[in-house]
Amino acid sequence: MWSDWKAADEAGDAGLAAALASELVELTPKSYCSWFQAGLLSKAVGNWPESLERNRRALELFTPKDAEEFGGANPAAWNLGIASTVVGDWPSARHAWVAYGLDKFQAEAGPIDVDCGMAPVRLNPDQPSLPHQVLFSAGNTEVVWCWRRSPAHAVIASVPLPESGHRFRDVVLHDGEPKGTRQLDGQDVSVFDELGRLEESGLPTWQAQVVGATGNDFQALSDLLEQRGLGLDGWSGIRLMCSDCSHGAQQNGHDHIPAASDDVKRLGLAGHESDLDEVIETWLSGRHGIQVLNLDLLW
Structure with a gap:
């Protein structure tokens, strides 16, 4: 047998x-x-x-x-x-x-919702971990940062690209086997593969292009958005890489598309339009030389 x-x-x-x-x-x-x-x-x-x-x-x-x-x-x-x-x-x-x-x-009873730190989760994983595994897929593979709420589930803290089929604050189920690492505060943090989506947030995903803002300006914007439960991600810093390198097996001679470094910064934002408009208006008041070129709804 x-x-x-x-x-x-x-x-x-x-x-x-x-x-x-x-x-x-x-x-x-x-x-x-x-x-x-x-x-x-x-x-x-x-x-x-x-x-x-x-x-x-x-x-x-x-x-x-x-x-x-x-x-x-x-x-x-x-x-x-x-x-x-x-x-x-x-x-x-x-x-x-x-x-x-x-x-x-x-120690407690009821649903588990505990701060278990930050962890990167690979949405729509492209490599199975088990024989006969049916991989969950809602779109393209993407590694995003999440707030872990238990050893097995987490809330998406990044603003995923629309192609991933996921949104800011979606709740995802993830495996416990490390699949590569990412850096957080200078330390290697294990990446976990998504096993499924438990809850959809429904928060719209937007894209903005900004000129003239410094790192401190973006941090101030991030703080304002966080206070309102809204999302911000620096999409200009996204680096595309092959599956093997994403899983931690860096290959010699692999050339990946570098992150953009021009003056126009591409931001991913999550939330409802009225809330985002209000925060951006507050952020721009008293700041000179910053332009928000557009705010486009993606999905």
């Missing part, structure tokens, strides 16, 4: 793998490995209720011997936390994170 399971993985036969996963847990109902592998398949294809139940069972069967194999950590606990977050089963999610060793999630 195990040989057939591996062969189905290698052949990319998701239908056969699903049938074998069900047979595995029936034949070996007390095997952590069987339930964990079956739960991985459910995760890969996005069957979250099934993934929750299979990883819950794997968690119950986890032994000290299994812990040795996985370096003391229980990967089924992490996958249970992800699946529980999707379906909104917060008691199960808290139980999962505590089982993984994250004791701070035991």
